Amino acid sequence: MAIDIKLEIEQANAKAVNSVIESDPTWIDILPASEIIEGMGPRTILHSGPPIEYKNMVPLHQRGMVSGILFERWAKNEKEAIEMLGTGEISIESALDHNTVGAGTGIITPSIMMMVIKDRTSGKIAATFPAEGAFQGGLCGWGLYSKEIAANLEYMRTELLPPLRKLVHKLGGISIKPILAEGFQMGDENHTRQTVADLLLIKKVLPELIKMDLESNILKNVVNYITETPRFFHCFGQGASMSAMLAAKHTEYSTMMVACGGNGVEYGIKVAGLGDAWFTAPAPLMEGRYVSTKYTEADQLPWIGDSCIVECGGMGGMAAAASPIVCNLRGMNLAESIAQTQEMTTICIAKNPNFAVPNLDFDFLPIGVDIRKVIKHGIMPIVHGGMFNQSGGLIGAGSARIPLGCFEKALREFGKSYGK
């Protein structure tokens, strides 16, 4: 019997997007990367964006690789670490090829402690690394290494995270979606701004921490960590999106985008109905605001990072209408912020009834970028994020459009795979 391909796609997309809408992402644990990231070998270092060899990486990623080796103590010094990278004994892999997300440089090594987020609807598990307190991006997000950064990661592992792990176990998990939903109603877009989500999570965690009868110094340090770490919630938003995307992945016939990220050289996407294939194009530069007038586009590294996985889940650039304050930093007004979300609705499969936004008169945020609609309308998804300097460090924030080339390649492959 002849297949009605359009009907198959519509049904597949409904299935894929519903698995995201009905997901129930829940923070359930804190574990080392080696125990929770599927397929992570003993001498593996993950990075953000599509797969790339060490020799072709931007300096920021190359430095991150060296930092990862030194952190794991696989080499005594930088020279030894670089030699190791030339022998092939380190397996260098894309974070998005596993059940994790490489925000920023996305340097993840086996010993890194990861937040574990489970989608209770599908059972899929994603792992994301938390911010490193006073060091913010530190090793994982910024690819940096120093004795202080290593000591801080050890301090997180031994002092800060165990009480939080105990707390999460005691509560039977903390549901992420209600926090996201409330955040959208109060000014978060949950990519570059999660101020409300931070406060809501702290409100859940703090009373439980106090009830745990911890030694006062430990309690003080854990409270300081969760309250003073900028954008502490960000890893949970990424985990929520990633676990939902893992549920939607491998939906035959679906044209929904399920992963996206850049490595400073290339930007790539994955599509639900096209397995683990990457579709790449040159990484774009961002438009936005620099932290200082001394920075210009010439200083900016093309997109590096996987935190835009949240846009796959309907946050960030998709949710501009929820966060005009973020858009205003790029010179946009309220009407333009709303218009951005409305534009994204054009290229999405559905609206997410979990996320009503006051500025949309309580209409819902769009969800599920459809590669066909991107090509048809010539509208590329907008992703929010931070700008990296070529030599490292954040120099601003803004947005970029995912390159059309990614979608053109994906559609051609889809046509080849399904168009028989």
Added chain:
Amino acid sequence: MSCTDVKQIKHIKIINIGLQSFYNSLKGQQVEVVQINWVPPVKVSQDLESILDNLL
């Protein structure tokens, strides 16, 4: 009638297609206007157009 005579324009209902700034300007002068966000059709390569015809 002069096109710049605002008093006379005010009696006309306008559909503005395209440039938002035209809409903003008319709105600012209390002219009844609606905005249609039209953009030129996207140029898609022939092979992609053929694929899209089959899939969408």
